[in-house]
Structure formats: structure tokens, C-alpha cells
Amino acid sequence: xxxxxxxxxxxxxxxxxxxxxxxxxxxxxxxxxxxxxxxxxxxxxxxxxxxxxxxxxxxxxxxxxxxxxxxxxxxxxxxxxxxxxxxxxxxxxxxxxxxxxxxxxxxxxxxxxxxxxxxxxxxxxxxxxxxxxxxxxxxxxxxxxxxxxxxxxxxxxxxxxxxxxxxxxxxxxxxxxxxxxxxxxxxxxxxxxxxxxxxxxxxxxxxxxxxxxxxxxxxxxxxxxxxxxxxxxxxxxxxxxxxxxxxxxxxxxxxxxxxxxxxxxxxxxxxxxxxxxxxxxxxxxxxxxxxxxxxxxxxxxxxxxxxxxxxxxxxxxxxxxxxxxxxxxxxxxxxxxxxxxxxxxxxxxxxxxxxxxxxxxxxxxxxxxxxxxxxxxxxxxxxxxxxxxxxxxxxxxxxxxxxxxxxxxxxxxxxxxx
Amino acid sequence: xxxxxxxxxxxxxxxxxxxxxxxxxxxxxxxxxxxxxxxxxxxxxxxxxxxxxxxxxxxxxxxxxxxxxxxxxxxxxxxxxxxxxxxxxxxxxxxxxxxxxxxxxxxxxxxxxxxxxxxxxxxxxxxxxxxxxxxxxxxxxxxxxxxxxxxxxxxxxxxxxxxxxxxxxxxx
Numbered sequence: 001x002x003x004x005x006x007x008x009x010x011x012x013x014x015x016x017x018x019x020x021x022x023x024x025x026x027x028x029x030x031x032x033x034x035x036x037x038x039x040x041x042x043x044x045x046x047x048x049x050x051x052x053x054x055x056x057x058x059x060x061x062x063x064x065x066x067x068x069x070x071x072x073x074x075x076x077x078x079x080x081x082x083x084x085x086x087x088x089x090x091x092x093x094x095x096x097x098x099x100x101x102x103x104x105x106x107x108x109x110x111x112x113x114x115x116x117x118x119x120x121x122x123x124x125x126x127x128x129x130x131x132x133x134x135x136x137x138x139x140x141x142x143x144x145x146x147x148x149x150x151x152x153x154x155x156x157x158x159x160x161x162x163x164x165x166x167x168x169x170x171x172x173x174x175x176x177x178x179x180x181x182x183x184x185x186x187x188x189x190x191x192x193x194x195x196x197x198x199x200x201x202x203x204x205x206x207x208x209x210x211x212x213x214x215x216x217x218x219x220x221x222x223x224x225x226x227x228x229x230x231x232x233x234x235x236x237x238x239x240x241x242x243x244x245x246x247x248x249x250x251x252x253x254x255x256x257x258x259x260x261x262x263x264x265x266x267x268x269x270x271x272x273x274x275x276x277x278x279x280x281x282x283x284x285x286x287x288x289x290x291x292x293x294x295x296x297x298x299x300x301x302x303x304x305x306x307x308x309x310x311x312x313x314x315x316x317x318x319x320x321x322x323x324x325x326x327x328x329x330x331x332x333x334x335x336x337x338x339x340x341x342x343x344x345x346x347x348x349x350x351x352x353x354x355x356x357x358x359x360x361x362x363x364x365x366x367x368x369x370x371x372x373x374x375x376x377x378x379x380x381x382x383x384x385x386x387x388x389x390x391x392x393x394x395x396x397x398x399x400x401x402x403x404x405x406x407x408x409x410x411x412x413x414x415x416x417x418x
Numbered sequence: 419x420x421x422x423x424x425x426x427x428x429x430x431x432x433x434x435x436x437x438x439x440x441x442x443x444x445x446x447x448x449x450x451x452x453x454x455x456x457x458x459x460x461x462x463x464x465x466x467x468x469x470x471x472x473x474x475x476x477x478x479x480x481x482x483x484x485x486x487x488x489x490x491x492x493x494x495x496x497x498x499x500x501x502x503x504x505x506x507x508x509x510x511x512x513x514x515x516x517x518x519x520x521x522x523x524x525x526x527x528x529x530x531x532x533x534x535x536x537x538x539x540x541x542x543x544x545x546x547x548x549x550x551x552x553x554x555x556x557x558x559x560x561x562x563x564x565x566x567x568x569x570x571x572x573x574x575x576x577x578x579x580x581x582x583x584x585x586x587x588x589x590x
Contacts, residue, residue: 047501047502064502136536136537136539136540136541136542137540137541137542138540139540165528165530165544165545166544166545166548167542167544168492168541168542168544169544169545169546169548170548171548172544233491236488236491239487337492337494337500337503337504338491340490340491340494340495341486341490341495378494378495378496379494379495379496379498379500380494380500380501381494381498381499381500381501381506382498403501404501
């Protein structure tokens with residue numbers, strides 16, 4: 001029983017750190033690694049997007065269509081005792097940075113001053129970036145702060161593979177994206193403190209991606225990492241080349257380092273998760289076999305299964321979880337819709353290990369599962385919950401938000417495997 | 419008739435935004451006046467309104483196959499849609515209108531015919547005018563029998579599709 005002393009030590013530390021945190025019965029149905037517990041922070045809120053935790057432990061959660069929730073646990077049991085909603089405009093991105101709460105709608109980015117003691121910011125929001133492209137599809141504007149203190153904001157691509165008016169239809173033909181990519185399909189760099197910037201005031205930092213709702217800074221090496229949603233509907237667009245199974249399994253969700261000038265190959269290519277090759281999209285002459293020009297676009301650092309829908313990414317900066325998690329990252333997958341008639345998949349939070357240099361090892365493992373609440377679902381509407389946001393609290397707990405039924409969990413480690 | 423069309427859009431939006439229950443019948447748009455009096459009568463005798471939808475679906479061979487291949491990809495096999503991305507079509511006012519011309523316009527021209535109402539969902543529906551009149555008639559018949567509230571059992575004919583295809587936009 002080599003593990004016993006470790007478990008005992010962890011249990012003792014856990015008890016000291018979280019004397020009052022009370023796990024939900026059966027961890028609220030979540031499947032977690034041994035020694036981890038879950039408590040429901042809040043439930044039946046509006047559908048939630050990304051979340052952020054302030055240094056004092058106050059939690060902020062974006063709603064997709066409405067305001068921002070501010071949640072505070074005043075007695076330390078893990079359950080939010082104060083839940084307020086403020087602001088409006090919906091959206092996805094949110095972060096606490098240098099005493100400000102930054103948040104994005106689908107076209108603007110604002111910040112509120114966080115004053116000591118205030119759960120809901122008393123000041124008016126200041127608009128930092130305005131009038132970003134918003135055509136509805138792939139319009140979430142996630143953002144992160146780089147090691148340079150600059151603000152990196154996504155502008156997505158409102159299509160599947162730039163197929164014009166027949167995008168997502170059998171026989172869709174790709175158009176020339178040169179002009180389009182000047183304002184879409186990349187990350188733009190802005191000043192984090194200057195008001196009323198437009199896309200033209202920013203610098204296009206990367207290009208050639210379809211849509212990314214995932215960006216975070218690894219504090220270990222100052223590098224930014226992103227995940228990108230792979231394409232949909234291969235078998236719809238080119239049924240002569242792709243079976244429904246090919247569509248369900250092949251077009252990977254990819255994880256990359258965000259380097260200046262990076263081009264991730266959309267709309268011309270996709271990453272085939274099965275053969276581990278970059279292939280041409282059928283909108284641009286692909287037939288399921290034709291490879292992209294070698295070396296033109298970077299290979300992904302991690303390739304996730306097709307259609308899982310990577311959402312918020314959080315590096316584990318805490319000390320509460322066991323050593324293997326420290327320096328790694330958690331990524332929430334909202335779960336698929338485009339795997340039908342195959343069962344839908346995703347609907348989990350994964351852990352991505354990073355090496356001593358702060359780079360991903362290429363592997364990943366499921367950390368929290370059973371959000372869907374059943375073994376197999378045919379449609380996203382059948383899922384009880386869909387994980388969207390992840391954030392690390394000041395005590396090292398991991399918070400997870402739900403875009404389906406508005407629940408928030410706090411995951412903590414006790415070492416008690418029962 | 420622009421006002422009527424806008425009213426229909428709003429009603430449709432209201433219906434689509436409710437993911438579960440089909441809209442109350444009272445919320446469905448008033449049956450449009452027969453927009454296409456020139457249409458030849460349906461080849462199958464008009465059913466006594468309460469005919470079993472299953473029987474009528476069987477009378478439209480190919481409709482289910484087209485639905486599974488084309489429609490179910492986005493709207494899901496059970497018609498429930500995908501939150502925020504693609505609407506549920508269960509009880510959709512566009513499908514539930516006894517006159518099939520609205521539904522046929524939507525299929526042929528995609529979500530562009532919805533105008534502002536299309537913004538309730540992120541993804542665009544492409545125009546499916548690459549399908550044949552027979553395929554569209556079959557799938558329209560199928561979805562009316564399965565998803566209209568109440569189910570509509572009168573088959574949609576290729577001739578009705580041809581009329582919708584020839585018209586530049588929504589029916590008057």
C-alpha cells in the first residue's frame with residue numbers, strides 16, 4: 001500500500017484547506033478521479049458561458065444572452081450565498097486582470113473596475129474594443145492577456161468552410177478568403193487599457209482558423225495556447241467521398257500554440273484525427289485523401305476527437321490538486337451535435353498534461369465526466385448539462401459552468417477516495 | 419402583404435424559441451389564404467382531416483430518407499434542434515401552416531427568407547434548391563406529418579414545389 005501515506009497526507013492537507021467545503025451527494029453524479037469531490041455552487045441559472053474567479057474568491061459567470069452573474073460564498077461551504085446578475089448584452093468571454101473584470105459580448109469588449117468588497121461592480125463599464133464583426137455564426141469573442149500585458153481577442157469565421165451561400169450544403173464550393181481573413185478567422189492584439197479600439201486599431205496576430213472559443217496564457221512559459229473548432233458536415237458537403245462515420249470521427253478539434261503570424265490552414269484544410277494528417281477540405285478539392293502542402297501549416301500539439309467543441313481553457317495554477325495536475329491545464333468540451341447518426345460525444349472536462357518547459361505532451365485524459373447524465377445521447381438537447389467554463393479559484397479549486405441548465409460546480413481534492 | 423409576412427416571422431420566432439412544447443394552436447399563424455389557387459389538386463384525395471399521419475408518411479416514399487440525409491444533420495433525428503445553433507422544428511409555425519408554400523420557400527431558399535428572425539439561431543440554413551421537386555415534396559410531406567402541430571396529412575405535390583421554386587420570394 002504505497003499510496004496510503006500519500007493519501008493520508010493529502011487528506012490532512014485537504015481537511016485543513018477546506019474544513020467547511022461540503023461535497024454534494026455522489027458528487028452530484030459527476031465522475032471524477034479518486035479523491036476529488038464536487039459541490040454545486042449554484043443551479044438553474046441562465047445558460048452559462050465562460051467564468052472567472054477574483055482573488056477574493058468571488059465568481060463571475062457570463063450568460064449567453066443576458067447579464068453577468070456575480071456569486072459569493074460567505075460561509076465557506078462551497079455553495080454561493082449571494083447571487084446577483086448585472087450588465088447585459090450576453091456573450092462569452094470573461095477574465096479578471098489587474099483589478100478589472102473584462103468581459104465580451106459578440107461584438108464589444110468591456111471592463112469594470114473591481115473595488116474592494118464589492119461583489120457587483122459599482123462603476124460603469126468602459127468599452128475597450130468595439131464593433132467587432134458579428135454575423136451570428138461563430139461570433140463568440142473570447143480573449144486572454146499575453147505575457148506582454150496585451151489583449152488577444154478572437155474574430156471568428158461565420159461559416160463552415162467558406163462555402164458562400166451554399167456553405168454546409170452538398171457540393172459547396174470554397175471561395176477566395178483573402179479579403180475575408182483580413183477581418184475574420186484570427187486573433188487580434190489590442191492595448192489592454194485603451195478605450196474604444198476598433199479592429200483596425202488592433203494587429204492581426206494569427207490567421208486561418210474557423211472559430212476558437214479557447215485561449216489561455218501558460219504562466220509557466222508566457223506562451224498563449226488556443227483550441228480551434230474543426231469543421232462540420234464532411235458527409236453533407238461531399239457524400240461521394242465521406243461517409244457519415246468519416247464525418248463523425250475525422251475532422252479533429254485542434255490545440256495549438258498561438259505564435260505571431262501563425263496560419264492554421266482554414267478554410268483550405270482540416271486535421272484528420274484518424275490518420276493524423278492535414279487534408280484538403282472538399283470545398284477546396286479534397287476527397288478525403290488529398291493532403292495539404294507539407295509544412296505549410298503547423299501540426300496540432302494535441303488533436304481531440306471530432307465535434308467535441310472545445311470551450312474554456314484554464315491552466316492549473318493552484319497547489320491543492322496532486323502534483324500531476326500542477327502546471328497542466330483543464331479544457332471544457334461542450335459536446336457534439338454533428339456526429340449524428342453516431343451517438344453524440346464530448347460533454348466532459350479533460351486534463352491536458354504539460355511538460356517541464358510548459359508545452360503540452362500531446363496527451364489528454366478525461367477529468368470530469370457524466371455531465372450529459374446518460375451513457376448515450378442522440379441530440380445535445382438530451383444532455384442534462386454541457387460544460388462550458390472552467391476557472392481555478394484562489395484555493396486551487398476548479399470551477400465548472402454549464403451552458404445547458406445553468407449549474408456551477410466546484411471541484412476540490414480531499415484525497416478521500418470513498 | 420408585408421405586414422402579414424412580418425407577423426408570421428414573429429410567430430415563427432416565438433415558436434422556434436421554445437425548445438420543447440409545440441406552440442399552442444392559437445399561437446400558430448392563421449392559415450394563409452390559399453396562396454396558389456392555380457395549383458392542381460393533390461393527386462391523392464384530400465384526407466378526412468384526422469387521418470393517421472403514419473399512413474400518409476408511408477404514402478410519401480423517400481421523404482424519411484431525405485429527412486435523415488439532409489435535415490436531421492442539423493435539426494436532429496427527433497427534430498429537437500441544437501440550442502442556439504439550429505432551431506427545433508417540432509411544432510414549427512412554418513411547418514404547421516396548412517398551406518405548404520411557406521415551408522417550401524424556406525426549404526428552397528434557406529434561412530435567408532426568415533430575415534431578422536434568422537438571427538435567433540447562429541447557423542445559416544443553406545438553400546436546398548439543389549434537391550428535385552419530387553424530393554422536396556416528399557420531405558415536406560414527411561415533416562408535415564411528423565412535426566406539424568397538429569399533424570398535417572395532406573401530401574405536398576411536386577407541382578406545389580415547382581410553384582414555390584418559380585416564385586422569387588415568400589408567398590404573398
